[in-house]
Amino acid sequence: MTVSDLASWEPELPPAVTQLMPGDARSIDLPASSVDLVVTSPPYWQKRDYGHEDQIGLEPTPAAYVSAIMDCLTEWRRLLRPTGSVFLNVGDTYYKKSLIGIPGRIEAAAVDAGWVVRNRIIWAKDGGMPEPAQNRLANRHEYVIHLAPRQSYYYDLFGYSEEIGNGANPGDVWHINPERNMGAHLAPYPRELVRRAILLACPPQICLTCNTPRRRIVARTRQLDPSRPQARRAMELAEAAELTDAHIAAIQATGVSDAGKALKVQTGTGRNSLSVQVLAAEAKAVLGGYFREFTFARRVTTGWTDCGHHTPGRGVVLDPFAGTGTSLRVANDMGRDAIGVDLTPLMPAVNSVAGS
Ligand SMILES: C[S@@+](CC[C@H](N)C(=O)[O-])C[C@H]1O[C@@H](n2cnc3c(N)ncnc32)[C@H](O)[C@@H]1O
Structure with missing residues (x-):
């Protein structure tokens, strides 16, 4: 492994592309080891009816919902390169007045299935939809669970800190307010959430011969x-x-x-x-x-690792619940290739399911 500038390979790369496929998140028509990062937000349990017979989210029990999410994770593990990981945005649900603990149940099932649960990031929001309940606080956070199939995965904490701030040890609470375009119906998530996941865990370039991501080399000045x-x-x-x-x-x-x-x-x-x-x-x-x-x-980037094959590709982001395509647009803007899958891409028919 030698060192070279990241930009030195850029001229060899075709422009970033987006591929959008209709399909089920549990069975995706892509080759194994072809994705660097899955960043996605599945339908939450018992929140919305997307009007499709194969939809996830309306399972009768939390256990059945978690099982469906685990089927997704099994498929995504197949698609991930050895250094890949998953950022899963998921919220909890009130059922018979009680929080059900969906994110924790997913984490526990994932650990049992051999995943490494690396972070439970709190996505904290100042604003949000008014909630009718008068005997509890309004829900103003969701989770972004970072899971990896292996203990070692691509991670660029230095690059993230340079962009986001918060020093050398940035924390696991993300204060990101909902964006104007986030209508209650389509449930898109904020671009900033995707940007952070990509900065952290999707390499700008990978080797198409040996699947090795190019990693930042940092030295103190x-x-x-x-x-x-x-x-x-x-x-x-x-x-x-x-x-x-x-x-x-x-x-x-x-x-x-x-x-x-x-x-x-x-x-x-x-x-x-x-x-x-x-x-x-x-x-x-x-x-x-x-x-x-x-x-x-101060530390600076002095170069990027170079496996020597000189067969570069862009890092690949997959959103298997692509919805309105937020992840895909952010990924392309950041120079990554993007693949979206959705039962009803971009125009889901949505009906709200009540829950307080
Ligand atoms: C919460 S939305 C995703 C919103 C997306 N993050 C955005 O920014 O627009 C969930 C999406 O999952 C899709 N969906 C539901 N069940 C699915 C399944 N089994 N496979 C693939 N997509 C599914 C719905 O059509 C919907 O578009």
């Missing part, structure tokens, strides 16, 4: 945040002592705990390791306590 007095002082000291990039890299490689030990500990695991420790100790002698500042220095 020596750039500190000049708005912080401690960081400014650290930069002054480093400049005055003419610390080299190798010194700064050594601090970052050894981390906070090891740098001070380097001159005392003479048994490294190898020559490089020892020389790095010595450089780190020299830098620490100059910087004193300020050396820690460089362990927080």
Whole structure:
């Protein structure tokens, strides 16, 4: 595996395409290992009648509904590349006055079926439809469950943080308000929800020969945040002592705990390791306590992994309950190929089913 720029393969790629197929989410006419990310919102249990005999959502019991969703997951597992995953937007349902716990039941069934449930993201909304019940709070959140068939999957937390903010450890609550186009009937979800899932888990490019996604390579710079007095002082000291990039890299490689030990500990695991420790100790002698500042220095993307086959393809997003096609449009806008499946694509006939 070598490294190269992501853009260097772009000229070889055809424009992003959208494919829309009528069909059932449980049996999709696509080859195995052809999808990178499933991002979708199935009909919730007992919420709407889409007027199709094969529709999911109107099963008589929660267990039957969860079983239908599990049939979907089994099919999607077949379609996913080895590094693929699923972002499933699902809400709960009140039945006989009680929440039924649909998202939790899906999670439990998925774990039992061998899926890795990696996140239960809360999609929190400030606004929403008025609700008639006067003895409970209005429902203002749904779930986005991130599931992976394997423990290892494509994930670009750095790219996500760069776009969305929230620092190096962004949280699992997404505040996204409903969009104007979200009529009660068609139940589209917000574009921002899809965008976040794609940023996190759909590679921009994959190798069509070996299915390896190109992954971002990130390195620390020596750039500190000049708005912080401690960081400014650290930069002054480093400049005055003419610390080299190798010194700064050594601090970052050894981390906070090891740098001070380097001159005392003479048994490294190898020559490089020892020389790095010595450089780190020299830098620490100059910087004193300020050396820690460089362990927080800004990180940048320095390249993307390159498996060497040079047979690039765009990452592929599948929405098996495509509805009005929100996922497909967002995927194309982000340079991914998009495949949509729906029993009644784009124009579902919908009747509301009450539930409070
Ligand atoms: C909640 S809507 C999806 C809305 C979509 N996220 C959007 O932004 O427009 C659910 C969709 O699932 C479709 N559907 C219901 N049962 C299905 C099944 N068994 N297979 C495929 N699609 C199904 C309905 O026709 C409907 O369009």
